Amino acid sequence: MKVIAVANQKGGCAKTTTVVNLAAGLALRDFSVLVIDLDSQANATNWLAGSVSTPGSWQMLTTREDLASLIVPSSVSGVSLLAGSRELANLEKALAGELSVETLLKRRLAKLGKEAFDYVLIDTPPTLGLITLNALSAAQQLLIPLTTHVMSLSGVAQMFRTVDQVREVLNPDLNILGLVASRVDLRTRHAKDVLSTLSERFGDKLLKSYVYENVRLAEAPSFQQSILTYNPLSTAAQNYRDLADEVVALTSSFN
Ligand SMILES: Nc1ncnc2c1ncn2[C@@H]1O[C@H](COP(=O)(O)OP(=O)(O)OP(=O)(O)O)[C@@H](O)[C@H]1O
Ligand SMILES: [Mg+2]
Numbered sequence: 611m612k613v614i615a616v617a618n619q620k621g622g623c624a625k626t627t628t629v630v631n632l633a634a635g636l637a638l639r640d641f642s643v644l645v646i647d648l649d650s651q652a653n654a655t656n657w658l659a660g661s662v663s664t665p666g667s668w669q670m671l672t673t674r675e676d677l678a679s680l681i682v683p684s685s686v687s688g689v690s691l692l693a694g695s696r697e698l699a700n701l702e703k704a705l706a707g708e709l710s711v712e713t714l715l716k717r718r719l720a721k722l723g724k725e726a727f728d729y730v731l732i733d734t735p736p737t738l739g740l741i742t743l744n745a746l747s748a749a750q751q752l753l754i755p756l757t758t759h760v761m762s763l764s765g766v767a768q769m770f771r772t773v774d775q776v777r778e779v780l781n782p783d784l785n786i787l788g789l790v791a792s793r794v795d796l797r798t799r800h801a802k803d804v805l806s807t808l809s810e811r812f813g814d815k816l817l818k819s820y821v822y823e824n825v826r827l828a829e830a831p832s833f834q835q836s837i838l839t840y841n842p843l844s845t846a847a848q849n850y851r852d853l854a855d856e857v858v859a860l861t862s863s864f865n
Contacts, residue, residue: 612861613719613730615749615785619772620765621736624755624792627655627827628853629733630686631846633658633755635835635854637688641728644681647694648715648745649735653694654795657831658684665695670718671744672704677721685834690727702740712780715747729861738772746773747780750864753857756808758794758801763808786814787860788817790853795823819853821846 616629626649633643647654648667655662666680670692681798684691692862697704705711719730732745746752754769756762766789778785789812795801821827824846831835837847 611722611724611727612731612751612864613732613749614751614753614857614861615734615742615745616753616755617731617732617734617742617745618754618756618765618769619736619738619742620756620762623736623757623762623765625822626657626733626788628753628755628790628792629731630657630831630837631656631827631836631850632854632857633689633729633731634673634686634838636729636731637686638838638851639854639858641688641858644727644730644815645684645689646692646715646730646732646745648698648741649694649697649733650696651735652694652696653693653831654733655695657834658686658689658691659693660685660834662691662693662695664693665697666692668697668701670697671698671701671714677718678726681717686836686839694733698735698741703741712743713747715744716781718859719748719843730739738768741782742772743776745785746776749781751782751785751861754789755789757790758788758791758804758808760800760804762804763811766812771786785864786815787857788815790817790819790821792821793823794820817853817856819849819856821849821853824849 760813826841826844830840
């Protein structure tokens, strides 16, 4: 089971869009995928399943309920879901007094067994709080989506500092799978400049599969479909199929 956290404390940089469409891309290649929505906004949950009555992630983190019973199917074939819900905003309070709260998700996921899913993708909120730390502790891999604006660069630097701290204290094995440039608009000089800065600074950690700005991606959630079925011939669908193939290749040596 390959566990990938999708995180960046910057809001609106395509974390959820990456999680949902990468999950669909991996499922298209016949991998079984679990999406864990750790965001109290529950955007991935609404996209993948509309309204879900089981607040799966919340119950996983705050009760001893059997984990398998909290997982629900999604509208994307091959993709299962631990749903996000509003309560997640209160997680720190709910866990006050418990020990090692940063590794709760890791310990709960271990109960699923290594073979339960091929890939687990974790969607995180736009903060570096307890929830994102849980995701970084539970994951072997971190995927960082970012938009091609100059402001993104300082955000990524902060993310890398957090990864260093997490490696030191919580999860020495955390690997940065890569940065995925999203909402790329190559008609602007600015986007090209930011891409070349990213490439200079991060070398091959900048993934080859860019995701271009495409309005179809913003429309797809209303239809509870990934871009791969909502508009399979779009550039965006091709971008996410390519991203899935790149992720498969990069993670083939990890278990
Ligand atoms: N390639 C793209 N082209 C056009 N719109 C996009 C693209 N990727 C994402 N979007 C839109 O950008 C907005 C932010 O995307 P998304 O919700 O995935 O970001 P996020 O990082 O999960 O946000 P948050 O930090 O609030 O969780 C959404 O409205 C989404 O539809
Ligand atoms: Mg999101």
